[in-house]
Amino acid sequence: MGLNLTPYILMIIIFKMKIGIDIKNCSECPHHLATPYPTSDSFERAEYWWCKADNEVAPNLDAEKQRLSLKENGILLNLKYIAGYVEWHDETPIPAWCPCKIKKK
Numbered sequence: 069m070g071l072n073l074t075p076y077i078l079m080i081i082i083f084k085m086k087i088g089i090d091i092k093n094c095s096e097c098p099h100h101l102a103t104p105y106p107t108s109d110s111f112e113r114a115e116y117w118w119c120k121a122d123n124e125v126a127p128n129l130d131a132e133k134q135r136l137s138l139k140e141n142g143i144l145l146n147l148k149y150i151a152g153y154v155e156w157h158d159e160t161p162i163p164a165w166c167p168c169k170i171k172k173k
C-alpha cells in the first residue's frame with residue numbers, strides 16, 4: 069500500500085499561488101492598521117494609517133514615536149507609515165511603494 073501524496077502536492081501548489089484582489093484603498097487590505105491620531109479636539113476621529121507588510125522609519129518625529137510605541141510589545145515586527153490625520157471621507161491612495169501592488173499589464 070503506497071503513500072498518497074496528491075493532497076500534499078495540491079496544498080503546495082495552492083500556497084505558492086498568488087491571490088490578487090482589487091482594493092480601492094489600504095483600509096480594505098489585511099496588512100492595514102489604523103490607530104487614533106491624537107488631537108486636542110475630542111470630536112475629531114482622525115487616524116494614522118500604517119502598513120504591516122513593510123518596515124521603515126516614519127517621516128516625522130510624532131509619527132515615529134507612535135510607530136515605535138506600536139512596535140514596542142514585539143507583536144508587530146513591521147510597520148510603515150502610510151498617512152497621518154486620515155478622516156473617514158478622505159481618499160487616501162494606495163502608496164506607490166506598496167509591497168503587494170501588482171502591476172497590471
Ligand code: SF4
Nearest residue numbers: 094097099100119166
Ligand atoms: S501599502 Fe499595500 S500592503 Fe500596505 S496596507 Fe496598503 S495596500 Fe496593504
